[in-house]
Amino acid sequence: MQKNYPIGILFFALLWSVVLPKTQAQTWEVFDSNFNLEKKIASGNIFLLGNSLRINVWEDDLSFLDPEYNSFARIDSARLYQYMEPWIVIKNGKNYGAFHEYGEQVLESTYDEITTFYTHLLARKGTDYFVYDRGQRTTRAIGSFAEARIARNGQVIARHADGSFALPLSPEPDRRFVSLTDPAPDVILAQEASGYGLINREGTYILEPIIDEISHLEENHFFAKNDREYLLINALSTDADIRYNSFHQISIEKGVLVEYIHGKLRRIMKKDGILLDIVGMDSVRKIDDYYNVHFRDASTGLLNPEGKWEVRPTAAASQLLPGNEGLYGARMGGSYGYVDATGNTAIKAQYDRVLPFSEGLAAVQVGSKWGYINAANELSVPYDFDAAGPFSQGVAVVREGEQRQLIGRNGEKLGEACDRISRTQDGYYLLEKNGLFGLAKPNGHLICSPQFDEIRREGPNQILVRKEGSYGIMQENGDFVLPLYYSRILFDEENQKILAKSEANETALEKETAGKKAKKKRKTTGA
Numbered sequence: 362m363q364k365n366y367p368i369g370i371l372f373f374a375l376l377w378s379v380v381l382p383k384t385q386a387q388t389w390e391v392f393d394s395n396f397n398l399e400k401k402i403a404s405g406n407i408f409l410l411g412n413s414l415r416i417n418v419w420e421d422d423l424s425f426l427d428p429e430y431n432s433f434a435r436i437d438s439a440r441l442y443q444y445m446e447p448w449i450v451i452k453n454g455k456n457y458g459a460f461h462e463y464g465e466q467v468l469e470s471t472y473d474e475i476t477t478f479y480t481h482l483l484a485r486k487g488t489d490y491f492v493y494d495r496g497q498r499t500t501r502a503i504g505s506f507a508e509a510r511i512a513r514n515g516q517v518i519a520r521h522a523d524g525s526f527a528l529p530l531s532p533e534p535d536r537r538f539v540s541l542t543d544p545a546p547d548v549i550l551a552q553e554a555s556g557y558g559l560i561n562r563e564g565t566y567i568l569e570p571i572i573d574e575i576s577h578l579e580e581n582h583f584f585a586k587n588d589r590e591y592l593l594i595n596a597l598s599t600d601a602d603i604r605y606n607s608f609h610q611i612s613i614e615k616g617v618l619v620e621y622i623h624g625k626l627r628r629i630m631k632k633d634g635i636l637l638d639i640v641g642m643d644s645v646r647k648i649d650d651y652y653n654v655h656f657r658d659a660s661t662g663l664l665n666p667e668g669k670w671e672v673r674p675t676a677a678a679s680q681l682l683p684g685n686e687g688l689y690g691a692r693m694g695g696s697y698g699y700v701d702a703t704g705n706t707a708i709k710a711q712y713d714r715v716l717p718f719s720e721g722l723a724a725v726q727v728g729s730k731w732g733y734i735n736a737a738n739e740l741s742v743p744y745d746f747d748a749a750g751p752f753s754q755g756v757a758v759v760r761e762g763e764q765r766q767l768i769g770r771n772g773e774k775l776g777e778a779c780d781r782i783s784r785t786q787d788g789y790y791l792l793e794k795n796g797l798f799g800l801a802k803p804n805g806h807l808i809c810s811p812q813f814d815e816i817r818r819e820g821p822n823q824i825l826v827r828k829e830g831s832y833g834i835m836q837e838n839g840d841f842v843l844p845l846y847y848s849r850i851l852f853d854e855e856n857q858k859i860l861a862k863s864e865a866n867e868t869a870l871e872k873e874t875a876g877k878k879a880k881k882k883r884k885t886t887g888a
Contacts, residue, residue, distance in 0.1 A: 387848070391430070392859040396834075396842045399858075402430055406849075407862075410444045413855045414462045423451060425464040428856050434464035448477045459484075459493070467493050468500065478511045485509070492517065492530065503529040512543040514562045531564025544577035548596040559583070559596050568594065568601035576613075582632035584611070584618065591620075595633055604633040617645045617652065629654070629664070636668040651683045662704070663689060675704025683717065688736065690715040699723075708738045716751065722770065724749035724757075731759070733772075742772035756805040758782045758790070767805045775805035789818060800824065808837050819852050834859070 389402040405419030407430070415426035423439045424432040436451060439458070443450040447462040451470065458470030459482055468475060472484040472491075482493040484500075490509045493500045503509075509519035509529070518541045519527045526538040528549070539552040541560075549560040551570055558570030572592075575585040581596040591611035595602040610621040611630060618630040629637040629645055629652060637654070646653045651671065652664040662674035663681035672681050672689050678700055682690035688699040693710035701707045714726040722733045722741055731749035733742035748760040755770050764778040767790060781793040788803035792811050799811035800818065808824065809816075815827035824835045826845070833845035843850065847861040 388863050389430075390847075390861045390863065392843070392861065394857050394859070396859065402860075404430075407851065407860060408441065409851050409853055410449070411446050411462060414444075414449075415853070416441055416449070430860075436460070436466075439470070443477075445477045447479070448482060450475050450477065457484075461495075467495075467498075476511055478515050480515060481511075483509065483511050483517055490517075490519070490529070503534070512541075512549055513546050514543065514548060516549060516560070516562065516564050518543065518549070528560070528564050531560070533564075545581045545583075545596060547581050547598060550575065550577070550583075556587075557585075559594070559601055561596075561598055567596060567599065578618070578632045580632075584613065586611075593630065593633055605630070605635070614645070616647050619645060629668075631668070637664055649683055653681055670702075672700060672702055673704045675700060677704060677706055682715070685717040685719060686721070686736070688718050688723070690717065697725075707736075708734075716749070719751035719753065720755065720770070722752050722757075724751070733757075741770070742768070745772070753784070753788065754803045754805075756790075756803070758784065767801060769805065776801060776807045777810065779811060785818070787818065791816070802837065809835065809839055823852075825850055825852075832861070 387403070387405075389404065389407060391399045391402060393399055405417050407426070408416045408418070410416060413428070415430065417424045417426050417432065418441055421438045421440070423436040423441055425434040427433050439451040439453055441449070442452040442457065449460045449462060451458050451460065453470035456470045457472045457475045458466065459468040459475050460466050468482060468484055472486055474485040476483045480495050484491045484493065488505045488507070490503050490506060491500055492503050503517065504519065506519040506527075507522045509517055512518045516528050517530050519529050521527065521537070526541040527534060527536065528538075528541065539554065542550045544550060547562060548567070551558050551560050551566075553570040556570050557572040557575040558566050559568040561567045572585050572587050575583055578584050583594045583596060585592040585594055589608055591607050591609070592603055593605040595604050607620060612619060619626055620628040620630055622628075626642040626644070627638065627640065628635050641656045641658065642654060643657045644655045646655070650666040654662045654664050654674070656674060658676070660674040660676045661678055661681055662670055663672035663683070665671045671683070678691035678693050680692035681700070684690060684699070687701060688707055689701070690697055691700040691710070693706070696710035697712045697715045698706060698710035699708040699715065712725040712727060716724040718736065721735055724731050725734055727744055729747065730744035731746045732740060732744035733749065735741050746759040746761055750758045752770065756775065757768055759766050759768055761778070764780065765782040766778050767775040767782065769775055776792070777794075779792045779794045783791045783793075785791055790801040790805070792799035792801060794811035797811040798813050798816040800808040800816055802808060813826045813828050817825045819825050822836050824837065826833055826835055828845055830848065831845045832847045832850045833841050834843040834850060835841050843859075843861055846863065848864055849862040851860040853860060
């Protein structure tokens with residue numbers, strides 16, 4: 362299930378472990394997407410896994426549920442231990458078993474350990490290891506090892522008692538290796554007495570073990586040296602594509618891949634070739650994904666990740682910072698100002714630190730305090746803050762002492778000061794104060810002050826909150842559509858339902874109605 366949970370604590374991730382208590386009498390209320398009550402279910406602990414997998418745990422039994430939350434398969438005396446799509450690992454006593462998410466049992470509960478991969482499972486009994494293959498629907502023994510694990514590309518990496526390694530799922534399961542590691546998602550880096558090589562998902566060499574040195578760059582890209590030849594390699598499923606080779610020195614210096622020709626720095630390299638080829642370079646320093654390129658004539662340029670000049674080399678600055686809106690922070694002498702893309706000074710150096718422009722404003726520091734200037738170098742927000750962040754939708758987060766605050770473009774404070782303010786992936790602001798949580802909209806408008814033990818925005822106008830063990834659902838205007846009453850609330854997106862669990866048999870609405878009737882009766886009788 363691909364969904365971002367920007368705030369609060371995740372109930373269910375794709376990989377998780379739980380220990381479930383004995384369940385008590387309870388009622389699940391099932392609501393439609395408009396929070397109309399459809400029905401009640403009197404059954405244990407329901408868990409939603411993946412897009413359509415629903416599990417119910419009642420006492421010591423586990424059941425698979427259909428979209429109507431009716432059981433269609435049951436496992437006696439089992440606890441839900443782990444789920445990684447499409448596998449469910451259960452625990453019976455001290456032993457483990459596994460099911461496919463459709464309810465088919467694939468491994469009996471007789472194993473000491475089970476680990477998962479999309480296409481197969483690795484199971485252990487003592488020192489003996491077994492693999493269940495999803496395609497062939499069979500389980501087979503693969504040998505006895507000191508330890509074994511599933512590599513990132515799906516092969517099993519095993520270590521013998523003597524310290525040597527093996528690939529028991531490969532075409533050569535008895536072949537011994539000095540070492541096997543999986544730094545990349547699709548290939549294994551293997552070391553034999555003859556050198557280093559790369560092994561693909563099928564367990565065969567795509568680069569024979571003859572390389573003297575090899576190191577991982579990123580993804581499936583590697584940097585290698587063989588005798589006097591330097592190589593940049595893209596490890597494909599069928600072969601190792603040598604994207605660049607050279608007999609000139611290539612090295613990684615301060616995180617930057619560079620090439621020297623006749624002893625002089627000549628090229629900045631990327632994972633699969635040349636990023637910049639230019640004479641006169643003296644040194645290169647990386648800032649985030651950008652490069653400060655320093656030349657022997659004392660000029661400096663800012664190179665972007667695509668190998669284009671973000672700021673043309675200029676003698677005006679000794680350091681250039683990634684920028685925005687056509688302006689770039691620049692160190693000129695002992696202070697900072699801004700230059701444009703041509704390297705000309707746009708705002709003279711007069712600040713101790715500067716940040717990129719956002720929405721026409723940039724945070725700048727003078728002494729120990731931060732304020733905001735506009736592109737004309739006019740002070741828009743005074744130097745009142747100990748730290749300042751970028752603007753987004755007219756709102757920025759600043760710090761005064763140990764307190765964080767939301768402010769508007771003119772420096773006006775929005776809401777109360779907090780211990781911590783975090784901007785979520787969907788642009789909302791999570792507010793934290795004295796261990797409690799609140800929420801503000803992307804424009805800074807307060808939804809609720811910090812008063813909940815947990816808060817999570819589930820979707821448009823649906824905010825899950827928890828306070829002292831009770832859950833409810835709140836709208837963005839602060840009104841509740843489900844009261845703070847339930848012990849658990851689940852969002853079944855595939856089924857477009859909301860499930861809310863109460864430890865009592867009456868619904869929240871029934872309880873509220875009963876309370877009103879009792880209050881009216883007391884008032885009538887004078888009790």
